[in-house]
Amino acid sequence: MNTLSYGLLSLISHSPLSGYDLMLKIQPFWPAKHSQIYPLLANMEKENQVTFELVSQSDKPDKKVYSITAEGIESLKLWLTEPASDPVMRDELMLKAYCVSFVDPAISRKLFIDRLEYYHMKLQRYKDKIANIQKADGLKEGEVPSYRSPLFGAYILLNKALMSCRTNIEWCEWVLSVIPPEEK
């Protein structure tokens, strides 16, 4: 059971999901490819943390839908009592930013303009998701789901994503404002 396994278990704990669904859902919090996820699910099934059910679909291929077991819930609770390890952020733009002085402002600006676009795209997606949660829980704007609501976790996470995204946008715009517009 590594960190990604616990992450998958977290998602499954809220509602049964297929490996494919898990792969899509976990991206914002812990990027992982399907090739990493499927073997972990098989292991967790062997260790009775999850069970699966084969679900036939008429409009799509069949799938394995995983559910958490009582044993899995206990593992999750135990894991939550342990301190979280330090966050790891790896961003090539940070490395490039360190030596932008070597190249023309136009080249530097492009890096930050691209990144700005990336964050604007993310921002819109997070906004949509948070609106969905509020609709699902019948909440008004800015109202927070109750601590015991299964949506509480998703809500605080989306807020974090939203806040980080806005900060990143602010930073990119500031950097663009301090890079000279042109140079020959």
Add this chain to the structure above:
Amino acid sequence: MNTLSYGLLSLISHSPLSGYDLMLKIQPFWPAKHSQIYPLLANMEKENQVTFELVSQSDKPDKKVYSITAEGIESLKLWLTEPASDPVMRDELMLKAYCVSFVDPAISRKLFIDRLEYYHMKLQRYKDKIANIQKADGLKEGEVPSYRSPLFGAYILLNKALMSCRTNIEWCEWVLSVIPPEEK
């Protein structure tokens, strides 16, 4: 030449550094252990991206101090013209946050209190560093080094670190304000 190699090259481009120094300096932007860095430096030396000089020290063990070559500078410039790959963030706290509802508020609170302390520590370190840069470049509070200054990159990066840190602190405090204080 992978991303970490270019990151090392970025740092070396500003001033000659030993493998040990590089290991310490690159942590905030691209965490890496010495065991990963030393072999990459040896490779880059073989490919004439960097050269090293053995420096004897009286108060400390001898070291290899690496400098960038003309060829290395060209590689850096070329790398800067390529778009930066998407940032990767992996934070165990995000996964735990998703299922905090399963445990008592006291256990959840601890996770965020610990993280808050972590970010406060970081914040102080970044503040100190930014003050050092402004002193080194003879700048006033809020004044930005010129684009061509070798400190420009470090300055914008430290600002990013500072802003992100503050946003994370804000988020942790908000989460603590929406987790009920106790429960029996």
Add this chain to the structure above:
DNA sequence: GAGAGCATGTAAGTGGTTACATGATTCC
């Protein structure tokens, strides 16, 4: 019929961590 999305898996290779190994120097 081709392409895109859904769905699951394995194999090979790279990136990154932990552990092993050594040794100098300084401070307590």
Add this chain to the structure above:
DNA sequence: GGAATCATGTAACCACTTACATGCTCTC
């Protein structure tokens, strides 16, 4: 003498990515 920091390296292992492989279903 022991612990901490500086300094460099290798080996084994785990995490992660890319590529290979297969097949269903829907839309154009």
